[in-house]
Amino acid sequence: MHVHHSHISHPHKPAGLHDSFRRVLWLGVMLNTAYVLVEAFVGLWLHSLSLVADAGHNLMDVLSLVISLLAFRLLQISPNQQFTYGYRKTTILAALLNAVILLITVGAIGMEAVKRMLHPLAIAGIDVSIVAGCGILINGFTAFLFFRYQHRDLNMKGAFLHMLADALVSVAVVISGLLMAAFGWYWLDPVISFAVLAVILISTWNLLKESLRLSLDGVPRDVDVQALTRRMEQVKGVKNVHHVHVWAMSTLENALTAHVVVDQQLSVAESSRIRHELEAVIRDMHIQHSTFEMETPADACKHGDCCVAAQQTSSSPASP
CATH class of the missing domain: 3.30.70.1350 (Cation efflux protein, cytoplasmic domain)
Known part of the structure; x- marks a missing residue:
């Protein structure tokens, strides 16, 4: 009996699912880009490292959403003679790149937080709390948009975790702003920055491990x-x-x-x-x-x- 070789291909994910991914990603990009610009401007104006750190974190999240959008676009390109599987792997590489970008952000903000710990600056705590409060609304709403898709795709899971982490960090920044306004505890600003970094590391670690494993053709x-x-x-x-x-x-x-x-x-x-x-x-x-x-x-x-x-x-x- 000779060897029977069969290749069984099953239908791809419906195009409607990819369209849904793209729609919520685009909405997330627009909302968070607007917030990043406002948060970064106010943070620099008020000399608030916690706001600048959170703006940097949000900027990286915006970039990760853009990368995910590009990956989903490449996913729909048909296979050819040079790429017989098409460009499906770009979604995995996008997830890996997102994780690496976040880790680079951690290093940059961490260095600045150490400097600010040694030389705290007086900060308008109420203004910081107001801006961070807007972040709770925007990041929380964006996380809600991504929630239903988090178990269906690694990039969407990463986006959901980032937005949820951002919302929680904004809560901490609001509290620290109120405490700085009430008691003059300006050392809280770099401390909250370290909290931001810890949240980034925790939310990124699993994404980094899984995307690295898949990029190496792991199970x-x-x-x-x-x-x-x-x-x-x-x-x-x-x-x-x-x-x-x-x-x-x-x-x-x-x-x-x-x-x-x-x-x-x-x-x-x-x-x-x-x-x-x-x-x-x-x-x-x-x-x-x-x-x-x-x-x-x-x-x-x-x-x-x-x-x-x-x-x-x-x-x-x-x-x-």
Whole structure:
């Protein structure tokens, strides 16, 4: 029996989903760009490092939203002879770039916060609180827009976390502004800046880890390869599954290749049934694209996989 090689492609994510992503991202860009300009101007005018730090953080978030928009645009470009998968991977690279940009921001603001700790400046606390209060409204509303999409895409999750973190930081800035106005505790300004940096690091760390792993073709976090292999081997007629490789084609789509050892004699109808059942299994495990190389035990031996192919049979209880 010769090797059956099949490539099963499933429908891409609906265009409407990408359109929804773009709409909320554009709205987030416009709202936050306006706020960044106001916050940065007032922060420089009032010599408030906490406002300038938060404006810098918000600016990086705006840039990350723009990068995500570009990535989603590239996602829709059709594959060609040079890029047979298209430009899906740009969504992963965008998420990684966003995380790196935020880490650079942490370093720059941290250095300035240390200087301000040594030489605090008098600040108009009430004005700081008013501007930060506007930030709570804008960032909170933007986070609300992204909330429904955070579990469907890594870039949208990153955007949601950034906006939520910004809203929480704005709450802290409001409180510090009121305390500075009431008690003259101007040292709170750089302290709040450090709090901003801590929030950025916490919200960015998981995004950095996941985007770096996916950019290196690591297994996506929501895919358990061992559980996936076990479920595939439970399909009737499958003796063993090996050489399983899973990677992310984009932040929305995962892919798999695997060698599937089947019984020696299979009809065309039976082979088709097995492939359809395997497709159903991988869809349940968050994988949208797959390539199965169907093998018999003899074929596996030719490829040097005798021990692997026989493992399932030898470990199974003997028939009565």
